[in-house]
Amino acid sequence: MSQGTGRANKRDAVLRESARLFAERGVEATTMRVIADACGMQAASLYHHFASKDELVAAILVRSDAHITGLYDAIRDASLEPVDRLEAMIRATLDNLGHYRDAARIYYRDRAHVAASPLLTQVRDHAVAHDELWDRTIDAAITAGRISPRFAATGLRRLLQELMWSTARLRGDAVSADDIVHVLLRGVLAPEPGCGEPARRPES
Amino acid sequence: MSQGTGRANKRDAVLRESARLFAERGVEATTMRVIADACGMQAASLYHHFASKDELVAAILVRSDAHITGLYDAIRDASLEPVDRLEAMIRATLDNLGHYRDAARIYYRDRAHVAASPLLTQVRDHAVAHDELWDRTIDAAITAGRISPRFAATGLRRLLQELMWSTARLRGDAVSADDIVHVLLRGVLAPEPGCGEPARRPES
DNA sequence: CTAGCACCCTAACAATCGTTAGGCTACTGT
DNA sequence: ACAGTAGCCTAACGATTGTTAGGGTGCTAG
Numbered sequence: 001m002s003q004g005t006g007r008a009n010k011r012d013a014v015l016r017e018s019a020r021l022f023a024e025r026g027v028e029a030t031t032m033r034v035i036a037d038a039c040g041m042q043a044a045s046l047y048h049h050f051a052s053k054d055e056l057v058a059a060i061l062v063r064s065d066a067h068i069t070g071l072y073d074a075i076r077d078a079s080l081e082p083v084d085r086l087e088a089m090i091r092a093t094l095d096n097l098g099h100y101r102d103a104a105r106i107y108y109r110d111r112a113h114v115a116a117s118p119l120l121t122q123v124r125d126h127a128v129a130h131d132e133l134w135d136r137t138i139d140a141a142i143t144a145g146r147i148s149p150r151f152a153a154t155g156l157r158r159l160l161q162e163l164m165w166s167t168a169r170l171r172g173d174a175v176s177a178d179d180i181v182h183v184l185l186r187g188v189l190a191p192e193p194g195c196g197e198p199a200r201r202p203e204s
Numbered sequence: 205m206s207q208g209t210g211r212a213n214k215r216d217a218v219l220r221e222s223a224r225l226f227a228e229r230g231v232e233a234t235t236m237r238v239i240a241d242a243c244g245m246q247a248a249s250l251y252h253h254f255a256s257k258d259e260l261v262a263a264i265l266v267r268s269d270a271h272i273t274g275l276y277d278a279i280r281d282a283s284l285e286p287v288d289r290l291e292a293m294i295r296a297t298l299d300n301l302g303h304y305r306d307a308a309r310i311y312y313r314d315r316a317h318v319a320a321s322p323l324l325t326q327v328r329d330h331a332v333a334h335d336e337l338w339d340r341t342i343d344a345a346i347t348a349g350r351i352s353p354r355f356a357a358t359g360l361r362r363l364l365q366e367l368m369w370s371t372a373r374l375r376g377d378a379v380s381a382d383d384i385v386h387v388l389l390r391g392v393l394a395p396e397p398g399c400g401e402p403a404r405r406p407e408s
Numbered sequence: 409c410t411a412g413c414a415c416c417c418t419a420a421c422a423a424t425c426g427t428t429a430g431g432c433t434a435c436t437g438t
Numbered sequence: 439a440c441a442g443t444a445g446c447c448t449a450a451c452g453a454t455t456g457t458t459a460g461g462g463t464g465c466t467a468g
Contacts, residue, residue: 010415025316028233032456044457045416053456109313112229150383158374159387166370170362179354183363187391214445236426248427249446257426410468417462425454432447
């Protein structure tokens with residue numbers, strides 16, 4: 001009903017182009033006129049789809065937040081060993097980064113803007129809940145002796161998150177998600193009693 | 205002679221405060237008036253020390269570039285095994301990130317600005333030379349069988365750089381440089397023939 | 409056929425941006 | 439004692455920012 005398939009869905013085009021520009025140049029440095037140019041329209045016409053620049057940014061971030069929140073909820077409900085849950089969370093994050101790369105780059109690049117926008121309270125609340133799941137999972141893995149006790153849960157969580165988010169800037173550049181999981185898990189897990197590979201390996 | 209110790213060196217204060225603000229909010233989002241406020245002066249007074257906003261940004265980045273270029277030059281001249289050289293480069297980068305954290309955050313955050321500024325040609329040239337040293341070192345480590353052949357040199361270089369740069373945002377938060385080196389090297393190095401720890405361990 | 413809405417336009421608004429002009433004050437070298 | 443200048447100020451410039459006002463066009467439901 002609302003948006004037909006035959007009609008060109010310009011709102012989505014605006015979301016896509018603006019997300020790309022925000023991610024590349026930053027929110028503040030990207031003007032409404034540049035976004036409009038990229039969409040083949042006029043700056044004032046953007047306000048037919050979005051009430052303000054802030055609302056445009058929020059729409060981009062809410063999309064990505066809904067996706068990752070769904071993934072995390074499924075992981076939270078599943079019964080998994082701590083290390084398996086940790087790997088599932090890493091893969092979920094990397095999956096989200098793959099589908100909503102620009103949104104993730106905006107989120108972790110313009111943190112001051114995200115923290116200040118009144119339209120992002122729900123996104124911020126979700127982020128807190130996600131961090132708690134991370135901390136609980138890492139704590140459980142440390143207690144189970146599967147992660148070196150040299151790390152503290154909060155510190156390791158932030159380290160892993162930063163490492164994963166940073167990969168959002170590596171487009172297909174010869175670095176696969178499996179490579180990243182490999183580096184992170186192998187660097188963090190305690191050595192298996194049976195020597196050899198530190199844990200599981202990708203199913204290559 | 206030029207700048208006495210008794211006299212308050214306001215130019216350095218401007219450099220420090222502006223670097224902090226640029227790193228936190230982004231170059232474009234940080235106005236000259238905000239910088240002046242943080243320094244207890246007026247926006248126009250900044251132009252007594254720096255000819256333009258671009259020159260201020262450049263002065264911040266050139267400082268950091270001079271430091272890391274000195275470290276890399278020493279590593280280039282030393283005769284080191286590939287893996288030792290790789291660890292030395294990782295430690296040099298983390299040392300630079302420790303001393304010039306704000307500059308590094310500006311450099312890797314506002315890449316579009318860095319690429320466009322006409323005052324940063326030397327910094328960009330140095331970056332190219334540093335990347336070549338990274339690639340040669342990683343290639344040598346792969347040839348020597350010390351790094352898993354699943355990685356390509358350029359891809360692994362970018363991965364390591366992104367991972368290191370991302371840690372510039374982790375202030376003293378319970379994550380030490382040794383922790384980061386541990387995660388990175390252990391995740392990347394091929395397993396030692398003698399099993400056990402994948403390679404060297406920090407001197408804890 | 410017609411009313412209405414979706415969609416986009418041009419023109420312009422006030423605010424803020426980086427930057428310049430010109431003047432005041434306090435210290436310095438001779 | 440006096441000229442010079444480093445360092446900061448107030449005031450204002452033109453350009454650009456996000457945003458609004460108001461009008462035009464073309465599809466669609468009744």
